[in-house]
Amino acid sequence: MPISSILTVTVPVADQERALGFYARVLGFEVRTDNPFPMGRWLTVAPKGAETTLLLASWFPDMAPIGGLVVGAPDLDALAARLQEHEIAFQGPSEEAWGRQLLFHDPFGNGFVVSQA
Numbered sequence: 163m164p165i166s167s168i169l170t171v172t173v174p175v176a177d178q179e180r181a182l183g184f185y186a187r188v189l190g191f192e193v194r195t196d197n198p199f200p201m202g203r204w205l206t207v208a209p210k211g212a213e214t215t216l217l218l219a220s221w222f223p224d225m226a227p228i229g230g231l232v233v234g235a236p237d238l239d240a241l242a243a244r245l246q247e248h249e250i251a252f253q254g255p256s257e258e259a260w261g262r263q264l265l266f267h268d269p270f271g272n273g274f275v276v277s278q279a
Contacts, residue, residue, distance in 0.1 A: 171208060172217045174225040175270045178205050179219040184269055188248045192215075209233075227271035234279030238264045239278060 163248050175181035181259075182205060185191040191207040199223035208215040219225075235241050238255035245252045245266055254264035255278070262278040 166212050166235075170215045170217050171228070171231065172219050172222070172225075172269075173228055173231075173270075173272050174221055174222050175218045175268075175272075176217050177222075178203055178220050180269060181205075181220075184208070186214070187216065188244065188250065190244075227267075227273065229273040230275050231272065232275045232277060235276050235277055237260050238276060238278045 173181075182193070185207045186193065190209070192210050194206040194208050198204055204220070205218045206215040207218060227233075228248050239271070242252060242255055242264060250266055252264055254265035255262050260277075264276045265274065266276070267273050
């Protein structure tokens with residue numbers, strides 16, 4: 163039977179509480195799960211209404227940051243203003259052959275490509 167969906171993507175973070183602050187406060191993600199786990203917390207976040215969640219995992223200290231996780235946003239100018247307000251470095255928004263995009267990294271080096279949706 164073929165795979166029908168992507169449920170969760172593991173995002174390596176050094177500090178789950180700091181990561182939660184970034185993803186919830188800066189990006190506006192909602193907490194989907196926050197449960198005790200033998201190696202920390204099973205802490206997942208996602209944009210409101212999204213099916214796929216991000217697992218903010220601190221128990222993989224040797225895992226390299228993710229590069230190029232592609233997400234969508236309806237207003238890249240508003241996102242740029244929000245990132246600037248929180249002193250998060252970013253590139254763009256820029257016009258590309260495939261549409262508008264903005265690039266940024268979370269505090270742990272995970273890279274995001276945001277396409278205007």
